[in-house]
Every structure is written in C-alpha cells, then in structure tokens.
Amino acid sequence: MTQPLTGVKVLDFSTLLPGPLCSLLLAEAGAEVIKFERPARGDEMRSYEPKAGLDSANFVLLNRGKKSVAIDLKSSAACDSLLPLVAEADVLLEQFRPGVMDRLGLGYETLAKINPRLVYCSITGFGQHGPRSTEAAHDLNYVAAAGMLSLTAGVDGSPGLPPALIADIAGGAYPAMINILLALRQRDESGKGCHLDVSMADNLFTFLYWGLGSGAQGQWPKPASDLVTGGSSRYRIYRTSDEQFLACAPIEDKFWSNFVALVGLDVDALNGMCPHEAADTVARTISQRPATYWLERFSGHDVCVSRIVSLEEATRDPHFAARKLFDRSVTTSSGTTLPALPVPIDEVFRATETQQPSPDLGADNHLLDHRA
Incomplete structure (x- = not known):
C-alpha cells in the first residue's frame, strides 16, 4: 500500500525538538524530508550527549529517514540555490523567531510568489504576533507562562520540573503535524497553500480545559486542591512499605x-x-x-x-513488546543501531522497511548542486 504522504516534499529548516519531531512524523508517513543545517556544526542537537556514533542519540532518533543539506542561510547565493527546491516543495517548516526568515529572503510572502501551493509552517514559542512574540524562551518557560507549571506545586508550594518537554511536543510538533495535514487537504480543494502560525504556549491551554472550565465558573484551580492536582484521594500516588x-x-x-x-x-x-x-x-x-x-x-x-516503574522497566514491559513498540530501528553511518523512536503514526501508514538511517551532515548537498 502506498503511504499517504508519498510524493510530498518537505523543506525542514527547524532544529532541536519541535520541528524535527514534526518532520519525523511526516517522514514516517512517506514524505521526503530535506533537512537544512548550518555548515560544519549542523543542528545543535547533533552535539548533545550521549553520542550514538558521531551524533547524539537524540539527533539520531529524531531525524530518521531524512536527508541533510548543509547550507549557510546568511549567504544570498546559497539562498538563491534553494529557490528551485522551493518551487517544487509542498511543505516548508521553520521555527526561527518571527521575522528571521523574512530577513533571510525566505519569508512566506516571498516564497508564496514562487510557489503559491506551498504550505509554510512556522513553529514559535509565542506565535507570529503579540507582545511576547520575540521573547527568548524554552519549553519550561512556555509551561510556566500558560499557567500549567503552577499546578505542579507540592506541599511546600514549590512547582516541580515536568519530566517531559510538553510544550515542544504537545504544543509544537503535534499541532504542526495536524495543521500541515489540514492545509494539504485544503490545498487539494483550493489549489493554494497558506502560512500556519503554531504557537507552543497557545496550544498548552487545550490541556488545561478542566481548569479553564472551572475558572469560567469562578473556581480557578490551585495546586493540591483539584482532582488531577492532588486534591482527591481518588487520584493520588501512594507509597508502599518497601518504598515503591x-x-x-x-x-x-x-x-x-x-x-x-x-x-x-x-x-x-x-x-x-x-x-x-x-x-x-x-x-x-x-x-x-x-x-x-x-x-x-x-x-x-x-x-x-x-x-510506578522506571523508563528502563517500561521498555521491557511484555505489553509494549507485544505491541512491537521498539521493533523498528535507526542506524548511523558509523554502524550504530538504536531502537527507533515510537511515534503516533499507525502501522498501516508507515513504510514496510523497519530499519532506516539517520543522515550525516551535508550528505545530500547534491540536491542543491544541479540547481545552483
């Protein structure tokens, strides 16, 4: 069966987690993803620890099945070499601060003239406009700004650090994927692309639906006082005699x-x-x-x-083994093999081959050579 995104070309200018996870989801559904990185250093996540070969394990997991082009976006000549790729692309993904792509000559209005069918997705912390749109921040800041972090406070009143990057994934990567698919479906009808404004902080409020509902009735939630924040004996963590x-x-x-x-x-x-x-x-x-x-x-x-089990124990759970959650793998050019990151794409939409590579930096620069 042909994968649903076979033939869809994605130009990915994002780094770290939100955009790369979104483009991984697209790649897993059959899209061709071309990742653009800085020369020499590449995506900063390549340098993280621990390493899996030359690159970090994080990078390898998030960039399975993609292509890599090393390019200096500050060079006008280099950017000009991108335009033929833009003309034939279906999706462009970026997560710079608002205005950066415009200054590089790669803003939506400019590229839409070259390719009116282009679906252009911008992932940012606070969106494309508003008083905080250019504020420097990371996942923890967005979770704090949306009022979510305050509800993790314990008996001493100190909020706790979330164990997952909620804003990056649930507020960024997943909504971006959803909206890209919606835009592609709309383009099937209209023939035109659009500019998607994905704000990670905005999208966190969806997860606080219960608190917003209570607040609308004058009962704003507080830590350790509501059903899911520790205010009920029916939703709690209890310690056993053996310290489990x-x-x-x-x-x-x-x-x-x-x-x-x-x-x-x-x-x-x-x-x-x-x-x-x-x-x-x-x-x-x-x-x-x-x-x-x-x-x-x-x-x-x-x-x-x-x-409550450790992550290591969870990966060995017979249930997840039966679900074949870790049966796929990702390889590096140095021969390192890791279990592929489980993603929320149904098996019916994914490729039959279960092992795919992570790209070396600039391994696909030839994609620009014949267009320059």
Missing part, C-alpha cells in the same frame, strides 16, 4: 468502591471525610504493605492502579 509507589486513579464510583474494598476500608466512611483526610487514611493503609502485596491484591479487579 502506586499510581492510583479509581475516579469513577465503580472503580473507587472496588479499590476501597480491596484496601480494607469502608467506602461510606471515606466518602464522608474531607479529601485530604481520606487521602491520608488511604496512604496509611497502603504504606503498611509492600507493592507486591497490593498488586496481587488488585490483580483481576478494575481498580485503575499501576506501579
């Missing part, structure tokens, strides 16, 4: 009743307590037994309880 932790989320009454009965407490009594008193009561009970006891106790029952 159980993630417990028996929110619905049917799950909660099962959970409480198996813990050995009285559901009516717990329901009559204030949330923190109920949580303390459950915590004391859970803390008296090791994790293995509770997992055996809960086995076969609908209680929504999971042991």
Whole structure:
C-alpha cells in the first residue's frame, strides 16, 4: 500500500525538538524530508550527549529517514540555490523567531510568489504576533507562562520540573503535524497553500480545559486542591512499605468502591471525610504493605492502579513488546543501531522497511548542486 504522504516534499529548516519531531512524523508517513543545517556544526542537537556514533542519540532518533543539506542561510547565493527546491516543495517548516526568515529572503510572502501551493509552517514559542512574540524562551518557560507549571506545586508550594518537554511536543510538533495535514487537504480543494502560525504556549491551554472550565465558573484551580492536582484521594500516588509507589486513579464510583474494598476500608466512611483526610487514611493503609502485596491484591479487579516503574522497566514491559513498540530501528553511518523512536503514526501508514538511517551532515548537498 502506498503511504499517504508519498510524493510530498518537505523543506525542514527547524532544529532541536519541535520541528524535527514534526518532520519525523511526516517522514514516517512517506514524505521526503530535506533537512537544512548550518555548515560544519549542523543542528545543535547533533552535539548533545550521549553520542550514538558521531551524533547524539537524540539527533539520531529524531531525524530518521531524512536527508541533510548543509547550507549557510546568511549567504544570498546559497539562498538563491534553494529557490528551485522551493518551487517544487509542498511543505516548508521553520521555527526561527518571527521575522528571521523574512530577513533571510525566505519569508512566506516571498516564497508564496514562487510557489503559491506551498504550505509554510512556522513553529514559535509565542506565535507570529503579540507582545511576547520575540521573547527568548524554552519549553519550561512556555509551561510556566500558560499557567500549567503552577499546578505542579507540592506541599511546600514549590512547582516541580515536568519530566517531559510538553510544550515542544504537545504544543509544537503535534499541532504542526495536524495543521500541515489540514492545509494539504485544503490545498487539494483550493489549489493554494497558506502560512500556519503554531504557537507552543497557545496550544498548552487545550490541556488545561478542566481548569479553564472551572475558572469560567469562578473556581480557578490551585495546586493540591483539584482532582488531577492532588486534591482527591481518588487520584493520588501512594507509597508502599518497601518504598515503591502506586499510581492510583479509581475516579469513577465503580472503580473507587472496588479499590476501597480491596484496601480494607469502608467506602461510606471515606466518602464522608474531607479529601485530604481520606487521602491520608488511604496512604496509611497502603504504606503498611509492600507493592507486591497490593498488586496481587488488585490483580483481576478494575481498580485503575499501576506501579510506578522506571523508563528502563517500561521498555521491557511484555505489553509494549507485544505491541512491537521498539521493533523498528535507526542506524548511523558509523554502524550504530538504536531502537527507533515510537511515534503516533499507525502501522498501516508507515513504510514496510523497519530499519532506516539517520543522515550525516551535508550528505545530500547534491540536491542543491544541479540547481545552483
């Protein structure tokens, strides 16, 4: 079966995580992705640790199946050599601050005259306009600005560091992919491309739907006070006697009743307590037994309880092995092989070959040579 994005050409001027992950998703669905990088150094992520061959493991995972062109975008002659590629491209992806591509002569208005069908996607922290549009920031800053980080505060009031780059992925790469596909579908009907403005900070508010709904009713959420921020005994992390932790989320009454009965407490009594008193009561009970006891106790029952495992343990889980989550691989020119990054693209849309390379810097400069 032909992949859905076969024949789609993507020019990727992005670096680090948001744009490269978006173009990885496009490549996994069959698009030809040409990655443009600085001469000599390339994408900064190539230099990160740990290394997988000459490049970082991070870079290798995010750039599987792409091509690499090393080019100095500050050189007018070099930029001129890009124009024939622009003329035949379907998608252009960039994540510079607003105005940078314009100054390089590669802004949307300029390139749309060369290729009116071009879908031009700009990923930025705060969008193409607004008082903060040119502000220097990273993932943590966007999560802070959107009010999400404040809700991670513990009992001492200090917010915690998120263990994932939420803004880069959920606010940047994924929305960019969605909107690129929508723009390509619209182009099928109209024959015209468009400029997509993807703001990572803007897109975080979608994940705070519950807080926005409560706030609209005058009940703005606070840390450790709402259902998903630690304000309920039904959505908590409990410590066991052997210093392990159980993630417990028996929110619905049917799950909660099962959970409480198996813990050995009285559901009516717990329901009559204030949330923190109920949580303390459950915590004391859970803390008296090791994790293995509770997992055996809960086995076969609908209680929504999971042991908190390390990432290393998670990769060895028989369930994920059965799902073939890590069966694909990525290779480097030095012969290093890594399990490919799992991506949310259904297998039916992906290539049949399960091993693909990560590009060396400038390995595909010949794509410009015959156009210069």
